[in-house]
Amino acid sequence: MQNIFRRRNPVRSATAVPRAxxxxxxxxxxxEFRDADALLHAxxxxxxxxxxxxxxxxPFPIEELAEKLGHKRDLLPAIVLTxxxxxxxxxxxxxxxxxxxxxxxxxxxxxxxxxxxxxxITFEMGILFxxxxxxxxxxxxxxxxQHYHPVFNxxxxxxxxxxxxxxxxxxxxxxxxxxxxxxxxLAQHATVINEVxx
Amino acid sequence: MAQSLKRPALGPVDPDALLAPGLTNTxxxxxxxxxxxxxxxxxxxxxxxxFAFALLLLMVYLTAVAWLLIQGVGIWGINVPIGWGMDxxxxxxxxxxxxxxxxxxxxxxxxxxxxxxxxxxxxxxxTLFAVACAGVYPILHLGRPYLFYWMLPYPSSxxxxxxxxxxxxxxxxxxxxxxxxxxxxxxxxxxxxIATMRDRSTNPIMRxxxxxxxxxxxxxxxxxxxxxLASLLLAGLSTPLVVSVHTIVSFDFAIGQxxxxxxxxxxxxxxxxxxxxxxxMVMLLMIPVRKFYGLEQYITMKHFDLMAKVTLATGLxxxxxxxxxxxxxxxxxxxxxxxxxxxxxxxxxxxxxxALLLCNFLIPQVFWFKWARQSxxxxxxxxxxxxxxMWLERFVIIVVSLSxxxxxxxxxxxxxxxxxxxxxxxxxxxxFTFLFLFSRFVPMISIFEMRMLVNEQEGxxxxxxxxxxxxxxxxxxxxx
Numbered sequence: 001m002q003n004i005f006r007r008r009n010p011v012r013s014a015t016a017v018p019r020a021x022x023x024x025x026x027x028x029x030x031x032e033f034r035d036a037d038a039l040l041h042a043x044x045x046x047x048x049x050x051x052x053x054x055x056x057x058x059p060f061p062i063e064e065l066a067e068k069l070g071h072k073r074d075l076l077p078a079i080v081l082t083x084x085x086x087x088x089x090x091x092x093x094x095x096x097x098x099x100x101x102x103x104x105x106x107x108x109x110x111x112x113x114x115x116x117x118x119x120x121i122t123f124e125m126g127i128l129f130x131x132x133x134x135x136x137x138x139x140x141x142x143x144x145x146q147h148y149h150p151v152f153n154x155x156x157x158x159x160x161x162x163x164x165x166x167x168x169x170x171x172x173x174x175x176x177x178x179x180x181x182x183x184x185x186l187a188q189h190a191t192v193i194n195e196v197x198x
Numbered sequence: 199m200a201q202s203l204k205r206p207a208l209g210p211v212d213p214d215a216l217l218a219p220g221l222t223n224t225x226x227x228x229x230x231x232x233x234x235x236x237x238x239x240x241x242x243x244x245x246x247x248x249f250a251f252a253l254l255l256l257m258v259y260l261t262a263v264a265w266l267l268i269q270g271v272g273i274w275g276i277n278v279p280i281g282w283g284m285d286x287x288x289x290x291x292x293x294x295x296x297x298x299x300x301x302x303x304x305x306x307x308x309x310x311x312x313x314x315x316x317x318x319x320x321x322x323x324x325t326l327f328a329v330a331c332a333g334v335y336p337i338l339h340l341g342r343p344y345l346f347y348w349m350l351p352y353p354s355s356x357x358x359x360x361x362x363x364x365x366x367x368x369x370x371x372x373x374x375x376x377x378x379x380x381x382x383x384x385x386x387x388x389x390x391x392i393a394t395m396r397d398r399s400t401n402p403i404m405r406x407x408x409x410x411x412x413x414x415x416x417x418x419x420x421x422x423x424x425x426x427l428a429s430l431l432l433a434g435l436s437t438p439l440v441v442s443v444h445t446i447v448s449f450d451f452a453i454g455q456x457x458x459x460x461x462x463x464x465x466x467x468x469x470x471x472x473x474x475x476x477x478x479m480v481m482l483l484m485i486p487v488r489k490f491y492g493l494e495q496y497i498t499m500k501h502f503d504l505m506a507k508v509t510l511a512t513g514l515x516x517x518x519x520x521x522x523x524x525x526x527x528x529x530x531x532x533x534x535x536x537x538x539x540x541x542x543x544x545x546x547x548x549x550x551x552x553a554l555l556l557c558n559f560l561i562p563q564v565f566w567f568k569w570a571r572q573s574x575x576x577x578x579x580x581x582x583x584x585x586x587x588m589w590l591e592r593f594v595i596i597v598v599s600l601s602x603x604x605x606x607x608x609x610x611x612x613x614x615x616x617x618x619x620x621x622x623x624x625x626x627x628x629x630f631t632f633l634f635l636f637s638r639f640v641p642m643i644s645i646f647e648m649r650m651l652v653n654e655q656e657g658x659x660x661x662x663x664x665x666x667x668x669x670x671x672x673x674x675x676x677x678x
Contacts, residue, residue: 066423
């Protein structure tokens, strides 16, 4: 049974009985790199070679790596701005609707529509909803939670969250050819290259 | 696999370094993820003892809260004219402590201060627990705590809505927003580290557990890109938030007309005081934790040096606030304000004002000297003194002002009862229970950010750019 949270230990699964004669469909080729710079160069070269279905995996964020893989503009800032403005408008609207429209109450002879007193809550609501936008926007745009992904099948991939760097060329890339892609990754000084099953 | 990873020999830590030399990504991941991943039978005895003590204090807290709910606020020493006593002092004190965590995680991130990396996770956790301790006090000090939800805007059968012109209502929104955003920021920071723990875990149950909460994080470049963007945006949002929260807390006083409260200097001086108290508390907690878990390679003397400098700087802003309060009292020519100053300096509570000046003004000045910033005993002592001093500051502001009403016939003197003290003591139980659980189950230092720091350190030894081959070979190949 496929463990959906983590692939099995590669050493153990190598000794296991082969499941079926029919090979699982190929997801792509994965190359392992020693450090961030090697990965960055490989990503740059892959983009220059015309590959489009690429992804890189690293234990920490690497500046410019996503840009080099063709990830240009992001929707997230727009989501944060919109949700923040909506939160602020909602906060102000809440106070205005309840205290001015629904139940006007004169306290200490203060004005009937004391808008300056509404600023703190308006501000807090704006921040709260912008933060919701940033957190949930990031998680959902990243397609998380996604507990299964083919790349978890790659040998040694548990090191991607610790100390190893990986580049995947997907099999559905128009330029993908298993032998030539393997040679390409080798030319980029990948230390190990493996096939990844779906 | 993990056993074959040899621990590299580490040199002595340079006092000016943010990280011990020779650390690798492998070693950082092993050490930092290893602390919360030890099996239940290997739980350190020191941790168990500390946790038992924290639970004991938590029982004190629950007893004090239960007796308050049964008997009402009459068990406390508050009475007319002093309606706010230790409940509000402790509320402001705890919330102020929390602000250092947000400052470290958000403002220092925006300012690109790399030294925050080793301490931000811990400081943020401290924020969460301090806010939890703070948030309970305003609810408990309501005459009828079980009706606290009347502060929330919901369509009730009373047909009434909250009074949004009151700073106490602003508090409800500010504190709840602050707690929520701090929690989200902290949880987002944990996702990649939980993925590391998932991948290092050998126990299938724990692997399932960590795997579930890691949300399937796989370190994809596109994900990291968005993740960094979200962190930066959250930092940008938290920065005005933390300033606004303590500003609103200071409005609880400054909007009122009580002499000694009605001052425009309150918001900035409260925010600086919060950072002052918070950094002192971070040092006070971090020194023993660093020692206990052997984190000297990650939290170096350079960190304490910088924290001591921040403490000194914010302390001087606070002292400027005291000077301005006295100046306003004299310059305004207002007889009530000058009377209050006279009361602070020569009244029945004069001891608290002089103790405050000793704790917050005189003693922290040792941080001008490098030997003091490099000495663990001095750091511990000054942090403790500052924590006491900031408690006294709130005591002076709240109690001294309230004890002298406008009419001499309604003057009073505040004597806290045993229940005031037990509730304060007990709140440490709540705080430390959370803190011990945190240190046992969550990586105390952000692992992925430490890996970034390791990478930068390696890179700086070679060509500074992302140019050809920088960093290659500096990282020893780990045996697989």
